[in-house]
Amino acid sequence: MSDKGMNLTLKIWRQKDSKSKGKMETYKLSDISEHMSFLEMLDVLNEQLINEGQEPVAFDHDCREGICGMCSLYINGEAHGPDRGITTCQLHMRMFNDGDTIVIEPWRAAAFPVTKDLIVDRSAMDRIQQAGGFISVNTSGNTQDANAIPINKSDADKSFDAAACIGCGACVATCKNASAMLFVSAKISQFALLPQGQVEAKERVDNMVKQMDLEGFGNCTNTGACEAECPKGISLENIARMNREFIKSAVLKDK
Amino acid sequence: MALSGFFLLFFLLMHLSINLLSVFSEDAFNTVSHFMGYNPLIQFLMQPILIAGIIFHLVMGMVLEMKNRKARGVSYAKNNAAANSTWMSRNMIITGIMILLFLVAHMIDFWAHEIDYKYIAANAEDPTRYWEELHHKMGDPLHVGIYVVAFVFLSLHLMHGFQSAFQSVGFNHNKYTPAIKKLGTLYAILVPLGFIFVALFHFLTQSH
Ligand code: HEM
Ligand code: SF4
Ligand code: FES
Numbered sequence: 001m002s003d004k005g006m007n008l009t010l011k012i013w014r015q016k017d018s019k020s021k022g023k024m025e026t027y028k029l030s031d032i033s034e035h036m037s038f039l040e041m042l043d044v045l046n047e048q049l050i051n052e053g054q055e056p057v058a059f060d061h062d063c064r065e066g067i068c069g070m071c072s073l074y075i076n077g078e079a080h081g082p083d084r085g086i087t088t089c090q091l092h093m094r095m096f097n098d099g100d101t102i103v104i105e106p107w108r109a110a111a112f113p114v115t116k117d118l119i120v121d122r123s124a125m126d127r128i129q130q131a132g133g134f135i136s137v138n139t140s141g142n143t144q145d146a147n148a149i150p151i152n153k154s155d156a157d158k159s160f161d162a163a164a165c166i167g168c169g170a171c172v173a174t175c176k177n178a179s180a181m182l183f184v185s186a187k188i189s190q191f192a193l194l195p196q197g198q199v200e201a202k203e204r205v206d207n208m209v210k211q212m213d214l215e216g217f218g219n220c221t222n223t224g225a226c227e228a229e230c231p232k233g234i235s236l237e238n239i240a241r242m243n244r245e246f247i248k249s250a251v252l253k254d255k
Numbered sequence: 256m257a258l259s260g261f262f263l264l265f266f267l268l269m270h271l272s273i274n275l276l277s278v279f280s281e282d283a284f285n286t287v288s289h290f291m292g293y294n295p296l297i298q299f300l301m302q303p304i305l306i307a308g309i310i311f312h313l314v315m316g317m318v319l320e321m322k323n324r325k326a327r328g329v330s331y332a333k334n335n336a337a338a339n340s341t342w343m344s345r346n347m348i349i350t351g352i353m354i355l356l357f358l359v360a361h362m363i364d365f366w367a368h369e370i371d372y373k374y375i376a377a378n379a380e381d382p383t384r385y386w387e388e389l390h391h392k393m394g395d396p397l398h399v400g401i402y403v404v405a406f407v408f409l410s411l412h413l414m415h416g417f418q419s420a421f422q423s424v425g426f427n428h429n430k431y432t433p434a435i436k437k438l439g440t441l442y443a444i445l446v447p448l449g450f451i452f453v454a455l456f457h458f459l460t461q462s463h
Contacts, residue, residue: 011332013332074333076333077335077338078338082338103332108327108328108329109326110326110327110328176327176336177323217326218323220423221323221347221419223339223341224339224340224341225336225340229339236422237427239422240427241427243422246425
Protein backbone atom coordinates (compact mmCIF):
# COMPACT_ATOMS: atom_id res chain seq x y z
CA MET A 1 0.00 0.00 0.00
CA SER A 2 1.47 3.30 -1.02
CA ASP A 3 1.74 6.12 1.50
CA LYS A 4 1.84 8.75 -1.23
CA GLY A 5 -1.10 11.11 -0.82
CA MET A 6 -3.62 11.99 -3.50
CA ASN A 7 -3.93 15.33 -5.24
CA LEU A 8 -7.54 16.31 -5.73
CA THR A 9 -9.62 19.03 -7.35
CA LEU A 10 -12.83 19.76 -5.46
CA LYS A 11 -15.82 21.53 -6.97
CA ILE A 12 -18.04 22.56 -4.08
CA TRP A 13 -21.38 24.38 -3.86
CA ARG A 14 -20.91 27.59 -1.85
CA GLN A 15 -23.93 29.57 -0.69
CA LYS A 16 -23.79 32.23 2.02
CA ASP A 17 -27.32 31.73 3.39
CA SER A 18 -30.77 30.57 2.37
CA LYS A 19 -31.47 33.81 0.53
CA SER A 20 -28.30 34.18 -1.56
CA LYS A 21 -27.78 32.56 -4.93
CA GLY A 22 -24.73 30.37 -4.47
CA LYS A 23 -22.32 28.86 -7.02
CA MET A 24 -19.76 26.13 -7.54
CA GLU A 25 -16.20 26.96 -6.36
CA THR A 26 -13.03 25.06 -7.20
CA TYR A 27 -10.40 24.08 -4.59
CA LYS A 28 -7.13 22.15 -4.80
CA LEU A 29 -6.06 19.72 -2.10
CA SER A 30 -2.79 17.80 -1.98
CA ASP A 31 -1.42 14.85 -0.06
CA ILE A 32 -4.76 13.31 1.00
CA SER A 33 -4.36 9.84 2.54
CA GLU A 34 -6.51 7.07 1.11
CA HIS A 35 -7.25 5.96 4.69
CA MET A 36 -9.11 9.18 5.47
CA SER A 37 -12.87 9.33 5.51
CA PHE A 38 -14.54 11.76 3.15
CA LEU A 39 -15.44 14.09 6.03
CA GLU A 40 -11.83 14.05 7.29
CA MET A 41 -10.78 15.13 3.82
CA LEU A 42 -13.23 18.05 4.10
CA ASP A 43 -11.77 18.85 7.55
CA VAL A 44 -8.35 19.14 5.91
CA LEU A 45 -9.82 21.47 3.30
CA ASN A 46 -11.44 23.61 5.99
CA GLU A 47 -8.17 23.93 7.96
CA GLN A 48 -6.49 25.02 4.77
CA LEU A 49 -9.26 27.58 4.12
CA ILE A 50 -9.10 28.90 7.69
CA ASN A 51 -5.29 29.26 7.45
CA GLU A 52 -5.77 31.23 4.24
CA GLY A 53 -8.30 33.47 6.01
CA GLN A 54 -11.25 32.17 4.00
CA GLU A 55 -14.66 31.00 5.17
CA PRO A 56 -14.67 27.19 5.79
CA VAL A 57 -17.21 25.01 3.93
CA ALA A 58 -20.28 24.32 6.06
CA PHE A 59 -21.44 20.67 6.01
CA ASP A 60 -23.61 18.57 8.33
CA HIS A 61 -22.14 15.80 10.47
CA ASP A 62 -22.45 14.43 13.98
CA CYS A 63 -21.72 10.81 14.93
CA ARG A 64 -19.29 10.09 12.10
CA GLU A 65 -20.04 6.38 12.39
CA GLY A 66 -23.09 5.92 10.20
CA ILE A 67 -25.84 6.03 12.81
CA CYS A 68 -27.14 9.57 13.14
CA GLY A 69 -27.99 10.39 9.52
CA MET A 70 -26.69 13.96 9.73
CA CYS A 71 -23.95 13.80 7.09
CA SER A 72 -25.39 14.28 3.62
CA LEU A 73 -23.62 15.42 0.40
CA TYR A 74 -24.21 14.57 -3.24
CA ILE A 75 -20.78 13.41 -4.35
CA ASN A 76 -19.94 12.96 -8.04
CA GLY A 77 -23.61 12.63 -8.87
CA GLU A 78 -24.57 10.15 -6.14
CA ALA A 79 -26.00 10.50 -2.65
CA HIS A 80 -23.24 9.65 -0.14
CA GLY A 81 -20.84 9.14 -3.05
CA PRO A 82 -19.98 6.11 -5.16
CA ASP A 83 -19.97 3.39 -2.46
CA ARG A 84 -23.07 1.35 -1.46
CA GLY A 85 -24.79 0.86 1.90
CA ILE A 86 -22.89 3.67 3.64
CA THR A 87 -23.25 7.26 4.77
CA THR A 88 -20.75 9.96 3.76
CA CYS A 89 -18.88 9.68 7.08
CA GLN A 90 -18.27 6.01 6.20
CA LEU A 91 -17.04 6.81 2.69
CA HIS A 92 -13.29 6.33 2.37
CA MET A 93 -10.90 8.28 0.18
CA ARG A 94 -9.64 4.97 -1.24
CA MET A 95 -12.76 5.05 -3.44
CA PHE A 96 -11.04 7.89 -5.33
CA ASN A 97 -7.84 8.19 -7.33
CA ASP A 98 -4.94 10.62 -7.48
CA GLY A 99 -5.82 13.50 -9.81
CA ASP A 100 -9.62 13.06 -9.51
CA THR A 101 -12.06 15.93 -9.67
CA ILE A 102 -14.80 15.51 -7.07
CA VAL A 103 -18.07 17.44 -7.38
CA ILE A 104 -19.81 18.04 -4.04
CA GLU A 105 -23.36 19.42 -3.86
CA PRO A 106 -26.06 19.68 -1.21
CA TRP A 107 -29.20 17.48 -1.32
CA ARG A 108 -31.46 19.06 -3.93
CA ALA A 109 -35.20 19.10 -3.26
CA ALA A 110 -37.77 21.87 -3.08
CA ALA A 111 -38.64 20.54 0.38
CA PHE A 112 -34.97 20.72 1.51
CA PRO A 113 -33.95 24.40 1.19
CA VAL A 114 -30.20 25.09 1.43
CA THR A 115 -29.38 27.01 4.61
CA LYS A 116 -25.61 27.38 3.99
CA ASP A 117 -23.13 25.80 1.57
CA LEU A 118 -23.75 22.04 1.77
CA ILE A 119 -26.26 22.13 4.62
CA VAL A 120 -29.97 21.75 3.90
CA ASP A 121 -32.97 22.07 6.18
CA ARG A 122 -34.44 18.59 6.60
CA SER A 123 -37.11 19.57 9.14
CA ALA A 124 -39.79 18.60 6.59
CA MET A 125 -38.97 15.00 7.55
CA ASP A 126 -39.46 15.80 11.24
CA ARG A 127 -42.86 17.28 10.50
CA ILE A 128 -43.87 14.10 8.64
CA GLN A 129 -42.80 12.07 11.69
CA GLN A 130 -44.78 14.33 13.99
CA ALA A 131 -47.86 13.86 11.82
CA GLY A 132 -48.12 10.19 12.80
CA GLY A 133 -44.79 8.37 13.06
CA PHE A 134 -45.36 7.22 16.63
CA ILE A 135 -47.61 5.07 18.79
CA SER A 136 -49.49 6.55 21.71
CA VAL A 137 -48.46 4.68 24.85
CA ASN A 138 -50.27 5.06 28.13
CA THR A 139 -47.62 5.82 30.76
CA SER A 140 -49.90 5.46 33.75
CA GLY A 141 -47.55 3.07 35.52
CA ASN A 142 -49.29 -0.18 34.61
CA THR A 143 -48.11 -0.28 30.99
CA GLN A 144 -48.06 -3.78 29.56
CA ASP A 145 -44.66 -5.32 28.84
CA ALA A 146 -44.17 -5.26 25.07
CA ASN A 147 -42.74 -8.78 25.18
CA ALA A 148 -46.04 -10.11 26.50
CA ILE A 149 -47.50 -9.82 22.98
CA PRO A 150 -46.30 -12.61 20.69
CA ILE A 151 -45.08 -11.41 17.28
CA ASN A 152 -44.02 -13.70 14.48
CA LYS A 153 -40.32 -13.63 13.64
CA SER A 154 -40.60 -12.56 10.03
CA ASP A 155 -42.81 -9.54 10.87
CA ALA A 156 -40.54 -8.58 13.75
CA ASP A 157 -37.49 -8.77 11.47
CA LYS A 158 -39.12 -6.69 8.74
CA SER A 159 -40.26 -4.11 11.25
CA PHE A 160 -36.75 -3.94 12.67
CA ASP A 161 -35.27 -3.53 9.17
CA ALA A 162 -37.66 -0.64 8.48
CA ALA A 163 -36.78 0.94 11.81
CA ALA A 164 -33.13 1.06 10.71
CA CYS A 165 -33.92 4.19 8.65
CA ILE A 166 -31.82 7.06 10.01
CA GLY A 167 -33.76 9.83 8.28
CA CYS A 168 -30.75 10.99 6.28
CA GLY A 169 -32.75 12.04 3.20
CA ALA A 170 -30.51 10.28 0.65
CA CYS A 171 -33.63 8.71 -0.85
CA VAL A 172 -35.13 12.15 -1.50
CA ALA A 173 -31.84 13.54 -2.80
CA THR A 174 -31.31 10.70 -5.23
CA CYS A 175 -34.89 10.26 -6.48
CA LYS A 176 -35.51 11.99 -9.80
CA ASN A 177 -38.87 13.09 -8.35
CA ALA A 178 -37.45 14.16 -4.96
CA SER A 179 -39.95 11.72 -3.46
CA ALA A 180 -39.73 10.92 0.25
CA MET A 181 -41.71 7.71 -0.06
CA LEU A 182 -38.90 5.35 0.97
CA PHE A 183 -38.42 7.31 4.20
CA VAL A 184 -42.14 7.67 4.94
CA SER A 185 -42.83 4.03 4.07
CA ALA A 186 -40.09 2.89 6.46
CA LYS A 187 -41.58 4.99 9.25
CA ILE A 188 -45.05 3.59 8.52
CA SER A 189 -43.90 -0.02 8.07
CA GLN A 190 -42.07 -0.26 11.39
CA PHE A 191 -45.49 0.11 13.08
CA ALA A 192 -47.75 -1.42 10.42
CA LEU A 193 -46.02 -4.77 10.96
CA LEU A 194 -46.54 -4.84 14.72
CA PRO A 195 -49.73 -5.30 16.79
CA GLN A 196 -48.95 -2.13 18.73
CA GLY A 197 -49.10 -0.17 15.48
CA GLN A 198 -52.59 -1.32 14.48
CA VAL A 199 -54.59 1.00 16.74
CA GLU A 200 -53.56 4.16 14.89
CA ALA A 201 -52.73 2.56 11.53
CA LYS A 202 -55.36 4.37 9.44
CA GLU A 203 -54.72 7.85 10.83
CA ARG A 204 -50.98 7.28 10.65
CA VAL A 205 -50.80 6.59 6.93
CA ASP A 206 -53.33 9.30 6.08
CA ASN A 207 -51.67 12.01 8.12
CA MET A 208 -48.09 11.18 7.17
CA VAL A 209 -48.87 11.00 3.45
CA LYS A 210 -50.82 14.25 3.69
CA GLN A 211 -47.88 15.99 5.39
CA MET A 212 -45.47 14.51 2.84
CA ASP A 213 -47.48 16.08 0.00
CA LEU A 214 -47.83 19.38 1.87
CA GLU A 215 -44.05 19.64 2.23
CA GLY A 216 -43.69 19.47 -1.56
CA PHE A 217 -42.01 16.09 -2.00
CA GLY A 218 -42.62 14.38 -5.36
CA ASN A 219 -44.41 11.13 -6.11
CA CYS A 220 -42.83 7.72 -6.45
CA THR A 221 -42.54 6.31 -9.98
CA ASN A 222 -40.73 3.15 -8.87
CA THR A 223 -37.31 3.85 -10.38
CA GLY A 224 -35.67 2.11 -7.41
CA ALA A 225 -32.90 4.72 -7.11
CA CYS A 226 -33.70 5.32 -3.41
CA GLU A 227 -33.28 1.68 -2.46
CA ALA A 228 -29.95 1.51 -4.31
CA GLU A 229 -28.58 4.60 -2.54
CA CYS A 230 -30.07 4.11 0.94
CA PRO A 231 -27.29 3.59 3.51
CA LYS A 232 -29.52 1.26 5.53
CA GLY A 233 -30.80 -0.92 2.69
CA ILE A 234 -34.44 0.06 3.26
CA SER A 235 -36.43 -2.05 0.77
CA LEU A 236 -38.96 -0.96 -1.86
CA GLU A 237 -41.21 -3.57 -0.25
CA ASN A 238 -41.95 -0.88 2.33
CA ILE A 239 -43.29 1.50 -0.33
CA ALA A 240 -45.63 -1.23 -1.58
CA ARG A 241 -46.75 -1.79 2.02
CA MET A 242 -47.41 1.93 2.45
CA ASN A 243 -49.44 1.94 -0.78
CA ARG A 244 -51.45 -0.99 0.59
CA GLU A 245 -51.99 0.77 3.91
CA PHE A 246 -53.06 3.90 2.05
CA ILE A 247 -55.54 2.07 -0.18
CA LYS A 248 -56.87 0.13 2.81
CA SER A 249 -57.40 3.31 4.78
CA ALA A 250 -59.09 5.08 1.84
CA VAL A 251 -61.51 2.16 1.34
CA LEU A 252 -62.32 1.66 5.03
CA LYS A 253 -62.61 5.34 5.99
CA ASP A 254 -66.06 6.27 7.26
CA LYS A 255 -65.97 9.79 5.88
CA MET B 256 -51.74 5.60 -13.22
CA ALA B 257 -51.42 1.93 -12.42
CA LEU B 258 -55.10 1.09 -12.90
CA SER B 259 -55.23 2.76 -16.32
CA GLY B 260 -51.87 1.08 -17.06
CA PHE B 261 -53.28 -2.36 -16.27
CA PHE B 262 -56.32 -1.62 -18.41
CA LEU B 263 -54.12 -0.58 -21.35
CA LEU B 264 -51.95 -3.67 -20.91
CA PHE B 265 -55.08 -5.83 -21.18
CA PHE B 266 -56.42 -3.90 -24.17
CA LEU B 267 -53.10 -4.26 -25.96
CA LEU B 268 -53.23 -8.06 -25.66
CA MET B 269 -56.68 -8.11 -27.19
CA HIS B 270 -55.66 -5.77 -29.99
CA LEU B 271 -52.64 -7.93 -30.76
CA SER B 272 -54.68 -11.14 -30.94
CA ILE B 273 -56.98 -9.58 -33.54
CA ASN B 274 -54.01 -8.29 -35.54
CA LEU B 275 -52.42 -11.73 -35.45
CA LEU B 276 -55.60 -13.19 -36.98
CA SER B 277 -54.84 -11.22 -40.14
CA VAL B 278 -51.70 -13.28 -40.60
CA PHE B 279 -53.55 -16.58 -40.47
CA SER B 280 -56.91 -15.96 -42.05
CA GLU B 281 -58.32 -13.13 -44.13
CA ASP B 282 -61.87 -14.29 -43.43
CA ALA B 283 -61.48 -14.55 -39.66
CA PHE B 284 -59.87 -11.11 -39.52
CA ASN B 285 -62.69 -9.60 -41.55
CA THR B 286 -65.36 -11.23 -39.40
CA VAL B 287 -63.84 -10.04 -36.12
CA SER B 288 -63.09 -6.55 -37.44
CA HIS B 289 -66.63 -6.19 -38.70
CA PHE B 290 -68.00 -7.36 -35.36
CA MET B 291 -65.79 -4.86 -33.50
CA GLY B 292 -66.83 -2.10 -35.91
CA TYR B 293 -70.58 -2.60 -35.72
CA ASN B 294 -71.35 -4.16 -32.34
CA PRO B 295 -73.08 -1.39 -30.33
CA LEU B 296 -71.66 -2.62 -27.02
CA ILE B 297 -68.13 -2.33 -28.37
CA GLN B 298 -68.69 0.89 -30.28
CA PHE B 299 -70.67 2.85 -27.72
CA LEU B 300 -69.51 1.37 -24.42
CA MET B 301 -66.05 -0.20 -24.74
CA GLN B 302 -64.63 2.33 -27.20
CA PRO B 303 -65.46 5.40 -25.05
CA ILE B 304 -64.07 3.57 -21.99
CA LEU B 305 -60.84 2.90 -23.88
CA ILE B 306 -60.52 6.50 -25.04
CA ALA B 307 -61.23 7.76 -21.53
CA GLY B 308 -58.65 5.31 -20.16
CA ILE B 309 -55.97 6.53 -22.53
CA ILE B 310 -56.74 10.19 -21.89
CA PHE B 311 -56.78 9.64 -18.12
CA HIS B 312 -53.45 7.83 -18.33
CA LEU B 313 -51.68 10.46 -20.38
CA VAL B 314 -53.11 13.47 -18.53
CA MET B 315 -52.21 11.95 -15.15
CA GLY B 316 -48.80 11.03 -16.52
CA MET B 317 -48.14 14.62 -17.52
CA VAL B 318 -49.47 16.06 -14.25
CA LEU B 319 -47.26 13.59 -12.36
CA GLU B 320 -44.23 14.60 -14.41
CA MET B 321 -44.82 18.32 -13.79
CA LYS B 322 -45.32 17.89 -10.05
CA ASN B 323 -42.22 15.75 -9.80
CA ARG B 324 -40.08 18.23 -11.69
CA LYS B 325 -41.22 20.97 -9.35
CA ALA B 326 -40.33 18.82 -6.33
CA ARG B 327 -36.65 18.75 -7.33
CA GLY B 328 -36.31 22.53 -7.60
CA VAL B 329 -32.65 23.16 -8.40
CA SER B 330 -31.08 20.40 -10.48
CA TYR B 331 -27.69 18.85 -9.79
CA ALA B 332 -24.56 20.09 -11.55
CA LYS B 333 -23.45 16.47 -11.73
CA ASN B 334 -25.91 13.59 -11.54
CA ASN B 335 -24.98 9.96 -12.10
CA ALA B 336 -28.50 8.58 -12.35
CA ALA B 337 -27.42 5.56 -14.37
CA ALA B 338 -25.68 4.27 -11.22
CA ASN B 339 -28.95 3.51 -9.48
CA SER B 340 -31.85 3.28 -11.96
CA THR B 341 -32.65 2.20 -15.51
CA TRP B 342 -33.06 4.57 -18.47
CA MET B 343 -36.58 3.23 -19.01
CA SER B 344 -37.66 4.07 -15.47
CA ARG B 345 -36.38 7.66 -15.75
CA ASN B 346 -37.83 8.43 -19.17
CA MET B 347 -41.44 7.24 -19.01
CA ILE B 348 -42.61 10.68 -20.09
CA ILE B 349 -40.44 10.58 -23.23
CA THR B 350 -41.44 7.05 -24.26
CA GLY B 351 -45.03 7.94 -23.31
CA ILE B 352 -45.09 11.04 -25.52
CA MET B 353 -43.64 9.05 -28.42
CA ILE B 354 -46.50 6.56 -27.98
CA LEU B 355 -48.94 9.47 -27.88
CA LEU B 356 -47.60 10.87 -31.17
CA PHE B 357 -48.01 7.45 -32.70
CA LEU B 358 -51.54 7.14 -31.32
CA VAL B 359 -52.52 10.44 -32.95
CA ALA B 360 -51.19 9.23 -36.30
CA HIS B 361 -52.81 5.83 -35.72
CA MET B 362 -56.20 7.40 -35.00
CA ILE B 363 -56.06 9.55 -38.13
CA ASP B 364 -54.98 6.52 -40.10
CA PHE B 365 -57.58 3.96 -39.02
CA TRP B 366 -60.21 5.48 -36.79
CA ALA B 367 -60.87 8.71 -38.73
CA HIS B 368 -61.21 6.54 -41.82
CA GLU B 369 -63.79 4.35 -40.10
CA ILE B 370 -65.81 7.35 -38.91
CA ASP B 371 -65.72 8.77 -42.41
CA TYR B 372 -66.70 5.47 -43.99
CA LYS B 373 -69.52 4.69 -41.60
CA TYR B 374 -71.03 8.01 -40.58
CA ILE B 375 -69.95 10.78 -42.97
CA ALA B 376 -69.82 9.04 -46.32
CA ALA B 377 -72.49 6.72 -44.89
CA ASN B 378 -71.39 3.71 -46.90
CA ALA B 379 -73.20 0.43 -46.60
CA GLU B 380 -71.74 -2.24 -44.34
CA ASP B 381 -69.07 -4.26 -46.08
CA PRO B 382 -67.87 -7.11 -43.90
CA THR B 383 -65.08 -8.07 -46.32
CA ARG B 384 -63.13 -4.83 -46.70
CA TYR B 385 -60.91 -4.82 -43.57
CA TRP B 386 -58.13 -7.19 -44.51
CA GLU B 387 -57.59 -5.50 -47.89
CA GLU B 388 -57.46 -2.05 -46.26
CA LEU B 389 -54.93 -3.19 -43.68
CA HIS B 390 -52.85 -5.05 -46.24
CA HIS B 391 -52.83 -2.01 -48.50
CA LYS B 392 -51.79 0.41 -45.73
CA MET B 393 -48.92 -1.79 -44.65
CA GLY B 394 -47.56 -1.77 -48.19
CA ASP B 395 -46.22 1.72 -47.61
CA PRO B 396 -42.62 1.67 -46.25
CA LEU B 397 -43.17 4.95 -44.36
CA HIS B 398 -46.19 3.46 -42.61
CA VAL B 399 -44.31 0.35 -41.62
CA GLY B 400 -41.25 2.35 -40.55
CA ILE B 401 -43.23 4.61 -38.19
CA TYR B 402 -45.05 1.54 -36.90
CA VAL B 403 -41.84 -0.30 -36.04
CA VAL B 404 -40.23 2.71 -34.31
CA ALA B 405 -43.39 3.39 -32.27
CA PHE B 406 -43.46 -0.16 -30.97
CA VAL B 407 -39.84 0.07 -29.90
CA PHE B 408 -40.86 3.02 -27.70
CA LEU B 409 -43.85 1.06 -26.40
CA SER B 410 -41.49 -1.76 -25.52
CA LEU B 411 -39.26 0.63 -23.53
CA HIS B 412 -42.33 2.09 -21.79
CA LEU B 413 -43.52 -1.34 -20.73
CA MET B 414 -40.08 -2.62 -19.66
CA HIS B 415 -40.55 -0.33 -16.68
CA GLY B 416 -44.34 0.12 -16.65
CA PHE B 417 -45.47 -3.49 -16.34
CA GLN B 418 -43.76 -4.28 -13.04
CA SER B 419 -44.14 -0.69 -11.83
CA ALA B 420 -47.93 -0.95 -11.95
CA PHE B 421 -47.84 -3.89 -9.51
CA GLN B 422 -45.65 -1.98 -7.05
CA SER B 423 -47.98 1.05 -7.34
CA VAL B 424 -51.02 -0.92 -6.25
CA GLY B 425 -49.04 -2.28 -3.32
CA PHE B 426 -48.12 -5.68 -4.68
CA ASN B 427 -44.55 -6.57 -3.75
CA HIS B 428 -43.81 -10.07 -2.55
CA ASN B 429 -40.52 -11.90 -2.03
CA LYS B 430 -41.78 -14.94 -3.88
CA TYR B 431 -43.84 -13.43 -6.71
CA THR B 432 -42.23 -10.09 -7.55
CA PRO B 433 -39.18 -11.60 -9.31
CA ALA B 434 -41.62 -13.61 -11.48
CA ILE B 435 -43.69 -10.50 -12.22
CA LYS B 436 -40.54 -8.67 -13.31
CA LYS B 437 -39.64 -11.53 -15.67
CA LEU B 438 -43.19 -11.65 -17.00
CA GLY B 439 -43.07 -7.87 -17.53
CA THR B 440 -39.89 -8.08 -19.56
CA LEU B 441 -41.38 -10.91 -21.58
CA TYR B 442 -44.57 -8.92 -22.21
CA ALA B 443 -42.60 -5.78 -23.09
CA ILE B 444 -40.60 -7.71 -25.71
CA LEU B 445 -43.15 -10.16 -27.13
CA VAL B 446 -46.23 -7.94 -27.45
CA PRO B 447 -44.57 -5.07 -29.37
CA LEU B 448 -42.68 -7.68 -31.39
CA GLY B 449 -46.03 -9.27 -32.25
CA PHE B 450 -47.36 -5.96 -33.61
CA ILE B 451 -44.14 -5.42 -35.57
CA PHE B 452 -44.38 -8.95 -36.95
CA VAL B 453 -47.91 -8.37 -38.26
CA ALA B 454 -46.87 -5.11 -39.94
CA LEU B 455 -43.80 -6.70 -41.54
CA PHE B 456 -45.82 -9.73 -42.60
CA HIS B 457 -48.15 -7.53 -44.64
CA PHE B 458 -45.29 -5.43 -45.96
CA LEU B 459 -43.34 -8.46 -47.15
CA THR B 460 -46.31 -10.31 -48.68
CA GLN B 461 -47.47 -7.44 -50.92
CA SER B 462 -48.34 -8.85 -54.36
CA HIS B 463 -47.05 -5.94 -56.43
C1 HEM C 1 -50.64 7.87 -24.63
C2 HEM C 1 -49.41 8.06 -24.34
C3 HEM C 1 -48.83 7.66 -23.01
C4 HEM C 1 -48.24 8.53 -22.12
C5 HEM C 1 -48.07 10.06 -22.30
C6 HEM C 1 -47.81 7.75 -20.99
C7 HEM C 1 -47.14 8.27 -19.90
C8 HEM C 1 -46.86 7.57 -18.75
C9 HEM C 1 -46.25 8.12 -17.58
C10 HEM C 1 -45.75 9.55 -17.43
C11 HEM C 1 -46.19 7.12 -16.65
C12 HEM C 1 -45.79 7.18 -15.19
C13 HEM C 1 -44.46 7.48 -14.86
C14 HEM C 1 -43.67 6.38 -14.23
O1 HEM C 1 -44.22 5.42 -13.66
O2 HEM C 1 -42.46 6.50 -14.32
C15 HEM C 1 -46.74 5.94 -17.23
C16 HEM C 1 -46.83 4.72 -16.58
C17 HEM C 1 -47.31 3.56 -17.15
N1 HEM C 1 -47.75 3.41 -18.45
FE1 HEM C 1 -47.95 4.92 -19.82
N2 HEM C 1 -48.14 6.43 -21.18
C18 HEM C 1 -48.77 6.33 -22.41
C19 HEM C 1 -49.26 5.17 -22.99
C20 HEM C 1 -49.23 3.92 -22.42
C21 HEM C 1 -49.71 2.69 -23.06
C22 HEM C 1 -50.29 2.58 -24.47
C23 HEM C 1 -49.52 1.69 -22.13
C24 HEM C 1 -49.83 0.21 -22.19
C25 HEM C 1 -50.24 -0.56 -22.84
C26 HEM C 1 -48.95 2.25 -20.94
C27 HEM C 1 -48.66 1.56 -19.79
C28 HEM C 1 -48.15 2.09 -18.63
C29 HEM C 1 -47.95 1.37 -17.39
C30 HEM C 1 -48.25 -0.10 -17.14
C31 HEM C 1 -47.42 2.30 -16.46
C32 HEM C 1 -47.03 2.03 -15.00
C33 HEM C 1 -48.06 2.51 -14.04
C34 HEM C 1 -47.57 2.63 -12.62
O3 HEM C 1 -46.41 2.44 -12.31
O4 HEM C 1 -48.40 2.91 -11.73
N3 HEM C 1 -48.78 3.61 -21.14
N4 HEM C 1 -47.15 6.23 -18.51
S1 SF4 D 1 -34.97 5.41 3.79
FE1 SF4 D 1 -32.70 5.19 3.70
S2 SF4 D 1 -32.06 6.92 2.43
FE2 SF4 D 1 -34.15 7.38 3.09
S3 SF4 D 1 -33.95 8.59 4.97
FE3 SF4 D 1 -34.13 6.44 5.62
S4 SF4 D 1 -32.01 5.72 5.77
FE4 SF4 D 1 -31.93 7.63 4.59
S1 FES E 1 -22.27 11.77 10.68
FE1 FES E 1 -23.74 10.46 11.62
S2 FES E 1 -24.27 9.18 9.96
FE2 FES E 1 -22.65 10.33 9.11
